[in-house]
Amino acid sequence: MSKQQKYYVVWKGHVPGIYDSWAECQLQIKAYPDARYKSYPTKAEAERAFKSGPGSGKPASAAVKSGKAAINWDSIAVDAACSGNPGVMEYQGVITKTGKQIFHQKFDLGTNNIGEFLGIVHGLALLKQQGKTTPIYTDSKTAIAWVRNKKVKTNLERNARTAYLFELVDRAEKWLKENSYKNPILKWETESWGEIPADFGRK
Numbered sequence: 297m298s299k300q301q302k303y304y305v306v307w308k309g310h311v312p313g314i315y316d317s318w319a320e321c322q323l324q325i326k327a328y329p330d331a332r333y334k335s336y337p338t339k340a341e342a343e344r345a346f347k348s349g350p351g352s353g354k355p356a357s358a359a360v361k362s363g364k365a366a367i368n369w370d371s372i373a374v375d376a377a378c379s380g381n382p383g384v385m386e387y388q389g390v391i392t393k394t395g396k397q398i399f400h401q402k403f404d405l406g407t408n409n410i411g412e413f414l415g416i417v418h419g420l421a422l423l424k425q426q427g428k429t430t431p432i433y434t435d436s437k438t439a440i441a442w443v444r445n446k447k448v449k450t451n452l453e454r455n456a457r458t459a460y461l462f463e464l465v466d467r468a469e470k471w472l473k474e475n476s477y478k479n480p481i482l483k484w485e486t487e488s489w490g491e492i493p494a495d496f497g498r499k
Contacts, residue, residue, distance in 0.1 A: 375494035376411025412439035
């Protein structure tokens with residue numbers, strides 16, 4: 297699914313300005329104390345906001361004022377991409393702060409929601425192996441609900457093309473039922489923070 301172009305205003309960062317991709321914006325705010333930034337749907341809005349200063353919007357760093365939590369950079373982020381829905385699907389997990397890939401899977405046929413679900417469970421299992429309670433970010437409310445309920449609800453047909461995918465889904469559901477974890481599963485606030493660091497960048 298294509299995503300709408302966004303523009304990112306960085307009021308406080310390494311190089312303040314307006315950026316047309318989350319990746320560029322991220323470079324300006326990583327490891328910058330109290331970075332202030334926000335995404336806008338049009339360049340004109342972004343330009344007005346940049347000139348007006350951070351008081352004109354709700355930058356993500358204004359966690360207490362906006363009622364939303366600030367980004368926990370000591371985390372991993374997961375995301376999925378699907379060419380058609382269903383279609384060729386892949387998911388990945390990355391280190392939120394650096395964007396470094398830590399796992400990746402690709403399937404001939406799947407859905408975005410299944411990919412998001414498998415990404416979360418893959419991350420949980422990996423972190424449990426490592427003995428870590430690191431938070432996991434996802435931008436999918438559906439996947440969060442599936443993980444919470446330990447059950448995938450999908451209309452995708454089980455057939456020869458999806459056999460391996462459903463094998464992993466069944467394994468993931470079984471893992472959730474048999475294991476406990478302390479890792480917070482957090483919703484990535486795309487409207488405030490821009491695209492999740494694990495985004496595949498298909499616009």
